[in-house]
Amino acid sequence: MKHRLLLASTFLLSGLLSASEFKHVGSYLLQAHFKITGQQVMPIPMKPLAFSVFTDGVRIRVTAEGDDESHTTYEIYRSDGIEHQRKGEGALEVVPGLQATCNLGGIFRHLRLSRESMTITTFPGVSDQTIISHAVLAERKNETAQIESITPIQP
Numbered sequence: 001m002k003h004r005l006l007l008a009s010t011f012l013l014s015g016l017l018s019a020s021e022f023k024h025v026g027s028y029l030l031q032a033h034f035k036i037t038g039q040q041v042m043p044i045p046m047k048p049l050a051f052s053v054f055t056d057g058v059r060i061r062v063t064a065e066g067d068d069e070s071h072t073t074y075e076i077y078r079s080d081g082i083e084h085q086r087k088g089e090g091a092l093e094v095v096p097g098l099q100a101t102c103n104l105g106g107i108f109r110h111l112r113l114s115r116e117s118m119t120i121t122t123f124p125g126v127s128d129q130t131i132i133s134h135a136v137l138a139e140r141k142n143e144t145a146q147i148e149s150i151t152p153i154q155p
Contacts, residue, residue, distance in 0.1 A: 022054035022061055028118045028135035036130045044131070051135055053118065060100045060111060062120075074100030074111045082112050 030049040035042050050065035055076075063071040082097035097114035106125030111118065115137060122131040 022056045022059075025053045025055050025060075025113070026115070027052050027065065027138045029138040030133060030135045032132070032134040034132055036132070037128055050138055051118065053113065055098075060098065060113060062111070062118075072102055072104075072109065074102045074109065076100045082114055084114065084116075 028051045030046060030051070033044045033046045035044055052063050052065055052068075054061040054063075058076060060074045060076060061071050062074070076098050078099040081094040082099060083092045084095045084097075085092050095114050095116075097112065100111045100113070102109040102111070108123040108125070110121045110123075117137065118135045120133045122133075124131075
């Protein structure tokens with residue numbers, strides 16, 4: 001509950017900022033990366049990768065940890081929560097979160113962001129493949145640490 005209130009207040013307060021002020025929302029550690037083609041689901045080999053997420057209340061900016069020059073910006077289209085199903089439970093619940101899109105160079109991306117996780121679904125324009133990347137909220141053990149010291153927070 002504390003995380004939900006923190007996320008909701010972060011997103012609400014960020015809406016009061018000027019459009020040029022991006023504030024850090026959190027760091028997320030990539031947990032799963034795979035592509036779907038037809039009925040086949042294929043894991044994509046991945047290196048440890050952490051993402052830093054920022055928002056100005058209108059947009060979400062995602063950067064790979066350590067590469068602040070390169071980022072993807074998503075336009076928020078929904079901020080009233082996202083449906084979420086907890087492990088081992090059948091019912092869906094709505095948790096505080098945002099949904100945003102990015103359409104750049106013929107590649108459409110959809111982002112779902114909550115305090116616990118971030119999911120990016122990529123739809124390449126001329127491909128029959130869908131790529132899904134799922135990351136969980138990470139906690140930095142110390143500010144000078146590298147990616148190896150970022151550990152996922154268990155919900």
